[in-house]
Amino acid sequence: MEKFEKLQSTAVPLPIEDVDTDQIIPARFLKATTREGFGDNLFRDWRYNSDESPKANFVLNNPTYSGKMLIAGKNFGCGSSREHAAWALYDYGFRVVVSSFFADIFKGNALNNGLLPLVVSDAFLDELFQTIENDPNATFEVDLEAQQICILKSGKKESFDINPYKKMCLLNGYDDIDYLISIKDEIKSFEQQQIVF
Amino acid sequence: MAKTLFDKIWDAHVVSEVQGGQQVLYIDRHLIHEVTSPQAFDGLRKRNLPIYSKERTVATADHNVPTLNQHLPIKDELSRFQVDTLTKNCEEFGLELYGLGHPYQGIVHVIGPELGITRPGLTMVCGDSHTSTHGAFGCIAFGIGTSQVEQVFASQCVLQTKPKRMRITVDGELHKGVLSKDIILYIISQLTAAGGTGYFVEYAGSAIRSLSMEGRMTICNMSIEMGARGGLIAPDETTFEYIKGREFAPKGKDFDQAVAYWKTLFTDEEAVFDKEYHFQAADIEPMVTYGTNPGMGVRISKQIPTLSEAGNNASFAKALNYMDFEGGQSLIGQPVNFVFIGSCTNSRIEDLRLVADYVKGKQKASNVNAMIVPGSQQVATQAKSEGLDKIFEAAGFELREPGCSACLGMNEDKVPSGEYCVSTSNRNFEGRQGPGARTILASPLTAAATAVAGHLVDVRELI
Numbered sequence: 001m002e003k004f005e006k007l008q009s010t011a012v013p014l015p016i017e018d019v020d021t022d023q024i025i026p027a028r029f030l031k032a033t034t035r036e037g038f039g040d041n042l043f044r045d046w047r048y049n050s051d052e053s054p055k056a057n058f059v060l061n062n063p064t065y066s067g068k069m070l071i072a073g074k075n076f077g078c079g080s081s082r083e084h085a086a087w088a089l090y091d092y093g094f095r096v097v098v099s100s101f102f103a104d105i106f107k108g109n110a111l112n113n114g115l116l117p118l119v120v121s122d123a124f125l126d127e128l129f130q131t132i133e134n135d136p137n138a139t140f141e142v143d144l145e146a147q148q149i150c151i152l153k154s155g156k157k158e159s160f161d162i163n164p165y166k167k168m169c170l171l172n173g174y175d176d177i178d179y180l181i182s183i184k185d186e187i188k189s190f191e192q193q194q195i196v197f
Numbered sequence: 198m199a200k201t202l203f204d205k206i207w208d209a210h211v212v213s214e215v216q217g218g219q220q221v222l223y224i225d226r227h228l229i230h231e232v233t234s235p236q237a238f239d240g241l242r243k244r245n246l247p248i249y250s251k252e253r254t255v256a257t258a259d260h261n262v263p264t265l266n267q268h269l270p271i272k273d274e275l276s277r278f279q280v281d282t283l284t285k286n287c288e289e290f291g292l293e294l295y296g297l298g299h300p301y302q303g304i305v306h307v308i309g310p311e312l313g314i315t316r317p318g319l320t321m322v323c324g325d326s327h328t329s330t331h332g333a334f335g336c337i338a339f340g341i342g343t344s345q346v347e348q349v350f351a352s353q354c355v356l357q358t359k360p361k362r363m364r365i366t367v368d369g370e371l372h373k374g375v376l377s378k379d380i381i382l383y384i385i386s387q388l389t390a391a392g393g394t395g396y397f398v399e400y401a402g403s404a405i406r407s408l409s410m411e412g413r414m415t416i417c418n419m420s421i422e423m424g425a426r427g428g429l430i431a432p433d434e435t436t437f438e439y440i441k442g443r444e445f446a447p448k449g450k451d452f453d454q455a456v457a458y459w460k461t462l463f464t465d466e467e468a469v470f471d472k473e474y475h476f477q478a479a480d481i482e483p484m485v486t487y488g489t490n491p492g493m494g495v496r497i498s499k500q501i502p503t504l505s506e507a508g509n510n511a512s513f514a515k516a517l518n519y520m521d522f523e524g525g526q527s528l529i530g531q532p533v534n535f536v537f538i539g540s541c542t543n544s545r546i547e548d549l550r551l552v553a554d555y556v557k558g559k560q561k562a563s564n565v566n567a568m569i570v571p572g573s574q575q576v577a578t579q580a581k582s583e584g585l586d587k588i589f590e591a592a593g594f595e596l597r598e599p600g601c602s603a604c605l606g607m608n609e610d611k612v613p614s615g616e617y618c619v620s621t622s623n624r625n626f627e628g629r630q631g632p633g634a635r636t637i638l639a640s641p642l643t644a645a646a647t648a649v650a651g652h653l654v655d656v657r658e659l660i
């Protein structure tokens with residue numbers, strides 16, 4: 001996993017609630033056996049018509065918006081556990097998804113892949129959408145170390161929560177597996193005292 | 198200290214604590230399938246690691262398999278490659294695989310219980326969110342992503358923050374024609390698609406107790422559809438009776454010992470939940486969904502909420518627009534051309550029996566394409582031995598071979614764009630059953646009755 005660096009970027013607004021992982025990456029694109037290349041099919045059915053032509057009114061096809069941040073309505077990532085959703089967002093170029101609420105499994109998957117699911121208040125989320133609406137080139141700063149997101153123009157900031165262990169992993173590019181392997185002896189001795197029926 | 202059932206099982210599986218409240222949770226059973234495992238096997242290869250515990254790992258092919266001609270090579274090249282990759286990976290890492298053609302093959306959440314792999318008190322994971330199904334046996338079962346599949350491969354553990362506890366109690370007697378699927382669709386419509394996020398749910402109450410294991414599995418299966426990590430039901434005689442004699446279930450003395458332990462698995466009377474909900478079975482009707490998430494469900498005799506009742510929410514409007522429904526409309530009489538009976542929610546033998554019972558001597562409507570996909574080879578074999586296949590055939594229903602099929606539209610079983618499909622599966626997301634497909638979730642009984650009528654009906658008036 002790559003280290004998560006402090007980031008300044010414009011953002012792509014997606015003010016839709018309950019965006020499920022079937023929208024992020026439809027099942028028919030889950031046939032690949034590697035982690036790469038899912039970005040091409042990110043939001044496939046919102047992005048393209050059935051004849052493969054881009055849908056002009058979808059935000060990813062609108063050159064006005066770009067950036068490493070996706071800002072989305074609440075309950076982002078609900079539905080299937082497919083980690084392909086996090087891979088697709090990352091592969092497309094996003095490093096942060098901001099919402100006021102994330103589905104559990106998606107959140108875990110994102111964190112395991114260097115994609116930061118950043119939870120803000122409903123009010124701040126509205127403010128972010130408003131800011132982009134007024135100026136699509138507005139820049140935002142995400143400082144994971146300080147746990148802060150900032151609208152650079154207005155200087156408005158909000159702090160966000162993150163599990164300290166997960167924060168450490170993101171900042172250093174560690175993944176859980178390194179840790180789990182390092183405690184193998186502990187796992188072995190746990191197993192020995194366990195009675196399973 | 199008084200503990201909930203969830204706490205009892207969870208706490209007994211914590212290996213250690215990491216900073217910030219994350220815990221290392223030991224996993225007793227790991228189920229894998231072809232779609233979410235290849236990248237995890239690759240990870241092991243890259244790190245040069247073996248599978249930590251082969252005996253605790255169970256593999257099958259289900260998501261991406263055809264439901265016709267399973268004895269022939271898979272036609273779709275990518276699908277074939279993915280299924281073959283699972284076979285190769287299982288060979289290389291020494292795992293037993295219930296692949297295509299194996300008598301135990303089937304949807305991962307159908308085969309675990311029917312083989313006696315799923316048992317009370319265990320922790321179980323799978324790279325699939327409907328792993329929550331297994332909770333019906335009083336175990337902790339939840340879906341994980343592929344990175345975590347790799348963690349379990351490598352260490353038999355996952356790092357997890359302990360969810361909060363919720364209890365949902367449903368008391369009273371169900372009306373005729375109301376099934377467990379209706380109970381869970383009703384609950385989700387009340388709590389919304391995000392109402393359970395952050396929680397692990399225990400289902401309790403007399404209406405839940407009275408359900409068969411199949412019915413309980415349907416309930417726990419859809420826990421994830423309200424955002425909950427999983428759901429569970431305390432084991433009782435119904436549970437023990439179901440497990441007894443199954444292929445991998447403990448036998449003889451071991452079984453008696455197991456039952457003695459399983460009987461300790463219940464929520465202590467004084468135990469406290471972070472959140473509680475109570476519902477009355479009598480309030481529940483056959484349910485249908487009208488929108489694009491499972492929380493958008495309505496009792497069949499009621500109208501879809503209007504936009505203003507939904508607080509003029511833009512996502513609500515978008516969903517109705519996708520479904521081509523109007524706020525305030527009733528769904529009774531809605532023409533439907535596709536009916537899908539299958540998925541890990543409703544493809545067990547009990548579901549097929551119930552459908553057969555309803556359609557026996559009837560004919561599907563001429564406008565309807567009705568497909569039944571059994572959950573496993575064992576279900577398919579059982580259905581045939583009971584002559585259900587003949588009943589389906591006579592009624593014009595197509596009986597396929599086992600797999601996930603049109604639940605997720607990964608193989609060629611898709612619903613055409615713009616068409617309505619009454620489906621016994623668990624997700625009505627946009628395009629879930631094929632690009633542009635419009636899914637209406639319902640019980641197997643409502644699905645069967647819709648297929649016969651050619652439009653949505655209130656099944657209570659027909660039985």
Ligand code: SF4
Pocket residue numbers: 259260304305306325327540541542600601604605622623
């Ligand atoms: S039947 Fe559907 S929900 Fe169940 S495991 Fe298969 S794809 Fe997932």
